[in-house]
Amino acid sequence: MTRRAQVVAVGTALPERRLTNADLEKMVDTNDEWIVSRTGIRERRVVEPGTPLSALAAPAAEECLRKAGVSAADIDGIICATITGDHVMPATANLVQDRIGATKAWAYDIANACNGFVAALATASAFVSSGGADRILVIGGDVMSSVVDYTDRNTCILFGDGAGAVLVEAGEGDNGIRGFKLGSDGSFGKLLSIPCSGSAMRPSDEAVAAGAHFLKQEGREVFQHAVRRMSQVATQLLEKLNLKADAIDLLVPHQANRRIIEPTARRLGLPMDKVVINIANVANTTGGTIPLALASAEADGRLTTGTRVMLVAFGGGFAWGACYLTWGRG
Numbered sequence: 662m663t664r665r666a667q668v669v670a671v672g673t674a675l676p677e678r679r680l681t682n683a684d685l686e687k688m689v690d691t692n693d694e695w696i697v698s699r700t701g702i703r704e705r706r707v708v709e710p711g712t713p714l715s716a717l718a719a720p721a722a723e724e725c726l727r728k729a730g731v732s733a734a735d736i737d738g739i740i741c742a743t744i745t746g747d748h749v750m751p752a753t754a755n756l757v758q759d760r761i762g763a764t765k766a767w768a769y770d771i772a773n774a775c776n777g778f779v780a781a782l783a784t785a786s787a788f789v790s791s792g793g794a795d796r797i798l799v800i801g802g803d804v805m806s807s808v809v810d811y812t813d814r815n816t817c818i819l820f821g822d823g824a825g826a827v828l829v830e831a832g833e834g835d836n837g838i839r840g841f842k843l844g845s846d847g848s849f850g851k852l853l854s855i856p857c858s859g860s861a862m863r864p865s866d867e868a869v870a871a872g873a874h875f876l877k878q879e880g881r882e883v884f885q886h887a888v889r890r891m892s893q894v895a896t897q898l899l900e901k902l903n904l905k906a907d908a909i910d911l912l913v914p915h916q917a918n919r920r921i922i923e924p925t926a927r928r929l930g931l932p933m934d935k936v937v938i939n940i941a942n943v944a945n946t947t948g949g950t951i952p953l954a955l956a957s958a959e960a961d962g963r964l965t966t967g968t969r970v971m972l973v974a975f976g977g978g979f980a981w982g983a984c985y986l987t988w989g990r991g
């Protein structure tokens with residue numbers, strides 16, 4: 662029997678508060694028509710200021726464990742993919758470990774921006790398939806409202822807050838993770854960055870006055886790379902696995918922009934009814950987009966045990982990745 666890393670359940674948590682396009686019209690020079698036609702986004706959820714990521718990550722993890730029928734005490738490890746953790750130290754995964762009572766679990770964060778969830782899933786898969794762990798919680802989430810400049814119309818319309826979690830568990834059936842492909846090109850790091858967020862720039866009154874603690878993006882250039890890299894990495898993964906596009910029942914892409922997702926699907930030769938798009942109501946939650954999209958597909962009845970799924974993401978770094986899996990236990 663082959664030992665596989667199976668993805669057996671997903672849980673999510675979203676803040677109550679909705680920030681609609683109409684709300685943003687009162688904050689910056691924008692309008693609903695522009696935002697919907699350029700991005701597909703109608704509203705996003707945002708936390709009350711000061712609410713940390715762990716306040717979303719812990720309930721998402723708990724919902725995931727409840728759905729999986731697994732106790733927190735039986736988890737071996739927790740990986741949290743985020744760029745807006747509660748702190749640089751301690752890691753948000755450590756805080757979740759304490760909060761949910763995962764007493765025997767090790768825990769750490771992965772910072773890989775919008776590709777963070779795929780990168781964390783790859784790490785968990787390697788642990789579980791090699792016998793290094795039996796159950797790992799993979800959390801993806803961000804409180805993007807903590808790094809978004811709500812006076813910058815180029816970026817503030819794009820992002821929201823939210824978190825999701827999946828349980829990766831050892832199994833010996835046919836389902837499970839079949840393969841990964843990850844990539845990066847650090848030469849484009851400056852096109853999507855938060856300048857004052859680490860050792861490169863010490864926080865100061867000047868840095869804050871210049872808005873250096875906010876996310877900066879060269880949107881048009883990032884857009885072009887995103888379309889190319891997402892379709893390319895998914896194609897490369899299919900080739901590596903010796904599969905064709907008809908082996909994909911569901912494409913679950915990172916939700917940055919509807920106009921990035923549609924050409925990605927087209928280049929893969931997939932009809933839109935095989936693509937999950939939930940960006941209209943939750944926007945880009947960075948580490949959270951893929952688990953939130955998985956949960957929305959499950960709620961619609963499109964993701965069930967045995968569904969063949971391609972996850973694909975692209976984001977700051979640049980970093981990108983794809984994962985092919987068959988959902989559920991069994």
Ligand code: ACO
Nearest residue numbers: 691695774775814815818880881883884887917918976977
């Ligand atoms: N409302 C109205 N007008 C706007 C707005 C707005 N909110 N934002 C920009 N505009 C204007 C611009 O100023 C520009 O005006 P100009 O032509 O007079 O200069 C015009 O609209 C067109 O701007 P573009 O940047 O060309 O618009 P584009 O169609 O490229 O859409 C967008 C911008 C939505 C940001 C798009 O480029 C995008 O989605 N980029 C990629 C985002 C992404 O994938 N990020 C990666 C993941 S994020 C992560 O890793 C954390």
